[in-house]
Amino acid sequence: MIDFLSGVHVVDLILIVVAVETVAITLYWRKTGRGITPARLLPNLLAGALLLVALRLALSGHPWPWYTACLALAGIANVVDLRQRWR
Template structure:
């Protein structure tokens, strides 16, 4: 059981499940026009995938630079997500005041 938690296949499964969920949300939005727009969660998705990739690098005992790169990419994607949210919030406040 210990080797199960130390192997990267569990992280690979989580990445695949996340991508399938993303595909389902995109298809649902395109067919119905409802739900989250792909643009509204793209950076949050990228941030999470990069965190999973960093974990995978650690589990596979890859060179530290790969894990650090994944963590840096995750941080950058998270900042992009926050910026997008703040801009959207600012735009909705301005629309309310006009």
């Protein structure tokens, strides 16, 4: 059981939960028209998912440019999210 719950597998599980959450929120919004629109939610979820991918790459021993690129893209997604929310 401990082998199965290595850091990489935990990150994979969290990424699956994020994907399911995205689909559920999108379906709810399409059905009811209530809640946050998927377009406004996507940059936030993308930033989080990219941080998780960067963590997964680092834990898997991939070369640093790969996870650094994910961190940079997560930063860009975060800026897009903040720009949408800024008033």
